[in-house]
Amino acid sequence: GENVEQHPSTLSVQEGDSAVIKCTYSDSASNYFPWYKQELGKGPQLIIDIRSNVGEKKDQRIAVTLNKTAKHFSLHITETQPEDSAVYFCAASSGNTPLVFGKGTRLSVIA
């Protein structure tokens, strides 16, 4: 089955700097890669996703890149703000299997 590895487990950045979180997956059939943000006391919420027919997707300060050959995808957050502090999860799915999640990255943005 699918296995998703996520790094780093914790990340601290200064406000205004960029943050990058990386994930690798094992199943070459996976074609859907979402990223979720979980704030304290809340459930995970989708912030951006990418499908295997594109290599990059951007939404304001957030971007995701996908390298299918290397089986890895990354989340990029630019101009970080204190409200970006949260736990971020990557996930992968082949479309007919449930999402498999990474272990999460705790991002702290220091003002």
Add this chain to the structure above:
Amino acid sequence: ETGVTQTPRHLVMGMTNKKSLKCEQHLGHNAMYWYKQSAKKPLELMFVYNFKEQTENNSVPSRFSPECPNSSHLFLHLHTLQPEDSALYLCASSQDNQAGGGGNEQFFGPGTRLTVL
């Protein structure tokens, strides 16, 4: 608000108690999920229901019993739990066209924080 509600938000129970967690989605989705989230583990998928039929059971102990009476409601019945079952239990829903569920955004509820004494 994500359109997925869970009750109760917090639950403390003894090992001999029987309790139920409830999840309701108002999004018209056809797939619903139970996840367990512990402090040092990733989101663990427990059960998947697609079109009210259970399509996934990830080797979950029988002390956890799911019920999906319709596509909008999902329950998790708990009995004779262990302290290691203390965790955040998350419900999610999605609109999926395939039996296994997946490939589309999952909307999560806020979770039930369960403590087993």
